[in-house]
Amino acid sequence: MNGVACEVFRSKESGQQYREVWLDPKRNYLPVRYRHVIKAKVGMNAEVEYQPHPEVGWVLKGWKVTQYGHGAVQSLLRTSSIQIDSVQIQSKYPDDLFDIVFPPDSVVYDDRDKKTYQVQSNGDLREQLGNGTLTGSSIAQRGWWDRYRWALTAGGGGLLLGGGVWIVRRRKRTPT
Numbered sequence: 001m002n003g004v005a006c007e008v009f010r011s012k013e014s015g016q017q018y019r020e021v022w023l024d025p026k027r028n029y030l031p032v033r034y035r036h037v038i039k040a041k042v043g044m045n046a047e048v049e050y051q052p053h054p055e056v057g058w059v060l061k062g063w064k065v066t067q068y069g070h071g072a073v074q075s076l077l078r079t080s081s082i083q084i085d086s087v088q089i090q091s092k093y094p095d096d097l098f099d100i101v102f103p104p105d106s107v108v109y110d111d112r113d114k115k116t117y118q119v120q121s122n123g124d125l126r127e128q129l130g131n132g133t134l135t136g137s138s139i140a141q142r143g144w145w146d147r148y149r150w151a152l153t154a155g156g157g158g159l160l161l162g163g164g165v166w167i168v169r170r171r172k173r174t175p176t
Contacts, residue, residue, distance in 0.1 A: 001032055001047075016040070027058050043068055059087045 006022040007029070013019070022033035027050065034046040045068075049061040062083040069075045102108050106119040107128060117125035124138035 004032075006032060017043075030058055038070060041068070041070070043070065053087060053089070055089050060084050 001022055001024075004024055004026055006024055009021045009023065011019040017036070017038040020033070020035040020037065021031050022035075023029040024032045030048075030050055032048050032050075034044075034048075035042055036044040044065065046063055046065045048063045050058040051061040053059040062081065064079065064081045066079045067077040069077045101123065102119045104119050104121045104123070108117045108119065108125065109115075110117060116128045116130075118128045118134060120126055120138055122138075126134045126138045127136045128134055
């Protein structure tokens, strides 16, 4: 691809379809092409471009996805191209940047407790029943850390446990 001999990995799928990932061995095996092939015809093709970055090596420059229609005539269905304008490494962002605060009168469904809420004028949430009536007392909207503390704690614990298992297994394999 583009003058570089790539290594191509193909999925083992049943039927008449498979997926391919093309890796560039000269750039640390970065994926440069992804294809979904159906009945010996390309259904979707994604070409990925990279550019060198002085601090971290290769970074995304952009990608182009082309989708084709299926049937007797394989026609172009749609194409989309994405170009990365700039890359920032180790940037500092305010803690509340990723907090979502819903505006008053918004209706919000919380998949964790399977309840629907309406945002009050002061920003608090009040449970809304299926018929639209509000019930119970208001609860405050919380930041992302409060909302996902359980997942972050579990993920961190999982990483620590996995790291511990890896260290123990490595020590057992290393001769003393």
